[in-house]
Amino acid sequence: YSVGWSAWLDLTPGGVSKASALEDVRxxxxxxxxxxxxxxxxxxxxxxxxxxxxGVAMGHAQDSVRAAAxxxxxxxxxxxxxxxxxxxxxx
Numbered sequence: 001y002s003v004g005w006s007a008w009l010d011l012t013p014g015g016v017s018k019a020s021a022l023e024d025v026r027x028x029x030x031x032x033x034x035x036x037x038x039x040x041x042x043x044x045x046x047x048x049x050x051x052x053x054x055g056v057a058m059g060h061a062q063d064s065v066r067a068a069a070x071x072x073x074x075x076x077x078x079x080x081x082x083x084x085x086x087x088x089x090x091x
Contacts, residue, residue: 010044018044019051039073039084041065056084 018038026036038045038052041061046068049055057069058080066072074080 018048022048022051037084037088039081040069041076 018040022036022038026033034053036052037054037056038048039056039058040046040049041058043062043064045057045061046065049057049065049068049070052070054071055069057066057072059072059075059078061069061072073084
């Protein structure tokens with residue numbers, strides 16, 4: 001198990017995580033690994049951020065989450081996810 005950013009307790013079978021789920025989806029859809037991105041803010045997101053070609057931590061994330069990411073975006077209040085999504089869209 002892993003303890004998420006909130007007071008919740010995340011229970012999953014061994015070997016199952018957000019990263020493993022996204023890897024399964026990536027393979028099924030035929031998406032190349034370099035074309036993956038993930039955004040997270042909690043301790044249960046670190047493996048996912050390391051998995052993604054572009055791992056982005058939210059600005060309010062704890063230091064361990066920021067360390068797992070390739071970059072840090074703004075906070076929820078600063079529309080950090082929106083900035084990442086806009087950067088992924090063709091111009």
